Amino acid sequence: MEEVKTISDLAQLGAGIAIGVGATGAGLGIGIATKGLLESIARQPEIAGKAVGFFLVGAAMAEACAIYALVIALKLSGMMG
Amino acid sequence: MGQLPLRMIELKSGEMASPTNDINLTAGLAVIVLIYYVAAGIMKKKFKFFLHGFSLVAIISALVEILELFTRPLTLALRLFGNILAGEILITALLGICAWGLPLPMMFFEILVACVQALVFTMLTTVYIASAVNEEEH
Numbered sequence: 001m002e003e004v005k006t007i008s009d010l011a012q013l014g015a016g017i018a019i020g021v022g023a024t025g026a027g028l029g030i031g032i033a034t035k036g037l038l039e040s041i042a043r044q045p046e047i048a049g050k051a052v053g054f055f056l057v058g059a060a061m062a063e064a065c066a067i068y069a070l071v072i073a074l075k076l077s078g079m080m081g
Numbered sequence: 082m083g084q085l086p087l088r089m090i091e092l093k094s095g096e097m098a099s100p101t102n103d104i105n106l107t108a109g110l111a112v113i114v115l116i117y118y119v120a121a122g123i124m125k126k127k128f129k130f131f132l133h134g135f136s137l138v139a140i141i142s143a144l145v146e147i148l149e150l151f152t153r154p155l156t157l158a159l160r161l162f163g164n165i166l167a168g169e170i171l172i173t174a175l176l177g178i179c180a181w182g183l184p185l186p187m188m189f190f191e192i193l194v195a196c197v198q199a200l201v202f203t204m205l206t207t208v209y210i211a212s213a214v215n216e217e218e219h
Contacts (some may be wrong), residue, residue, distance in 0.1 A: 057204065060164075060197045064156070067163030074166075 008078065015076035022069020029062035099165045099195075107162040111154035114206050119150075122213030157205060164198050165191075 037055040041048045101107050168191040175183040 056197050057201055060194075060201045064160040064164070064201075067167055068156075068159055070167055071159055071163045 011076045011078070015073040018069050018076060019066075019073040022072075023066050026062050026066030026069075029065070030059050033058050033062060098169055101161050101165045102169055104158065104162045107158040108154075110161070110202075111158035114157060114209065115150075115154045118206075118209045118213040121210050125214045153209060157202065161198055161202055164194055168194060 033055060037051055040051050168187075172184045172187055172191070175187055
């Protein structure tokens, strides 16, 4: 193990923590959204087409939170700008 | 755009990537949306767009709305930019793992992601314009 020398080494660690915690929240969100979708389709199978559309939009919204974490992580690790 | 084969068009520098891979484009789109919905609100409600009433709740909600003025375009820009950028990074990483097989299904998946993100962008734009134009009932 080489020792941590500069602040940018710690920034790499922070990037890892950022994307890890952010992805946890988004994963929970998409999981709950999928649970709701399956429950609603099981209750009313004729609504499936409409529900999937709403689910895709909601999943994209939940995923966007992980994407913010990704942008911050890229910023921290110096891969972007 | 990013789904085209990379070697099809020769560029002097850089490579073919999606235009929304650059944050300047998405930030420009978000600023257009911001100007549009603020202008729509002013044209509909004149000066009352900024003024809701005088009470403690109104002051707190005004602070929240000032915050929203910044966070709405920021999230709008970052969402589109980050999704496309994540796709490009993922395809690049898969190119390193198994260049002849893996990136192709991910490119099709990125087409789906791009369509969903375009839908989300337009839906959020309409929601913002509607919330600016609509008079809230007290």
